[in-house]
Amino acid sequence: MNKKIIFIILIVIIIAGFTAFFYYRDQIFSKEIVRFEILGQDSVKMGEEMEYTVKYKNNGNFALENPKLIFELSDNSLTEDSKLRITQDLKDVYPGTEEFVKFKARLLGKEGDFKVVKATLSYTPHGLSARYESETTFTTKIETVPITLTYDLPSRAEKGKEITYNINYFSNIDYPLENLSIKIEPVNGFNFKSATPSSLDNSEWKLSTLSKTQGGRIIIKGVIGADAGNHLSFLAKLGMWRDGNFVVIKEASQDVEVIQPLIFISQQINGSLNYVASPGETLKYRIFLRNIGPSSFNNLFVTSSIDSQAFDLSTLLSDGGQIRTSDGLIAFDARNVAGLQNLAPQQETNVSFSVKLKDSWSISDSEKNNVVIKNKVDVSGISQEFSNKVSSKLEVIQTALKNQDQYQITWQVKNYFNDVKNIKVKALLPQGATLSDVISPESEASHFSFDSQSREIVWSVGDLLAGSGTTLVFQVAAGVGALQVIGQATVSGEDQAANMVVQSVAQAINPN
Structure with a gap:
């Protein structure tokens, strides 16, 4: 009898042990049961908008509570809000549930660069106090950079010869690129002389926002100083300034052989x-x-x-x-x-x-x-x-319209090519002729003067931008038997681009 009791007790203990084993086994959680991955394009064009899909699925028997997703973009990626680290609180993920979150970005870098994004999902399994994390990454290659950066430079140049070469750039990226610059490396044996547009340090040119199908050119002039037989290596980099760093996205280089001048x-x-x-x-x-x-x-x-x-x-x-x-x-x-x-x-x-x-x-x-x-x-x-x-053409046109014994004199000043400063129009008023107080526009009255001793009229026009003009109208009463209503008009000003004084003359006006 005692043996039967002992046998039954052993059977109960064994069954209870198996039951406890399977029960606690089910209670043990492994983060491997969470399927977590990033889907995206393996290769892209630089600047092309791409979409990352972060997928997560709960393959376990526990609800994942208070999940939080952190998505980290690669350095220098372009987003609408400029953020490279995005954090989102998600809904609880129940057993068997699969969800996804999408992120959009544009990758910035050189051709052949690999850009890695990282996603981290943290959560607490139901009934447990410990918090778990799952991580995954995804790599995309920048296959091409649809930006043109080329040198227009001869392959051979003579020592002592002044050459002019171009750096041409053009964007075919369907996204406006901002904070761009082109940098050139100093060339030993090439003496930099000037550039259009100009550069403060002769090595960097800041560019305006570059949209699709837009481009430009930098023209550089200099003298070949190296001896014949040497090779000069020219290198240009087009990049974008991001948080104080210059991120290179395109490079161009060309070698020039120095030959004996002829x-x-x-x-x-x-x-x-x-x-x-x-x-x-x-x-x-x-x-x-x-x-x-x-x-x-x-x-x-x-x-x-x-x-x-x-x-x-x-x-x-x-x-x-x-x-x-x-x-x-x-x-x-x-x-x-x-x-x-x-x-x-x-x-x-x-x-x-x-x-x-x-x-x-x-x-x-x-x-x-x-x-x-x-x-x-x-x-x-x-x-x-x-x-x-070429200096600017600064022109004054002097006309007169007679009304009884009065002449309405019109001075029309036109400036054509360059900004001109300190412009003045001068003319002599013949003896016997008098000025009326009618001046149009009235705002120019303070810039209009007459010296009764020298009989000189002066209109201080001021400054005119290239391609602009202005007009002044005043009245003159000619003297009895006068041979002239007003003498020839001379306009002069300081051409800012040509660094010289330019002037022209309009003919005198005689009585009708």
């Missing part, structure tokens, strides 16, 4: 190397060729092509040159210019032509305060481009 080309206009041309004047070009190579040049062929709508090509003249007015080309050969037949080492010769600038021509907004005339000289395969500033 012919040194220089040019003068009206006897000056850096002549500032004025609208309406005749320009006399003289191109100088010096052989700085070790051997003679025979039967040289020289061309100069004029590249500007500012020229009146019908006025082209040349002694010894052949002119093609259709495209502004002047050609010189050894048959007509004796100095081109043989140019010995260290010998110099020259050719010349003249052409007149138009009185005025249309310019774009980008050309204002930077109007230049250009010509390109080619000598047997060697090229040199020349650029000269």
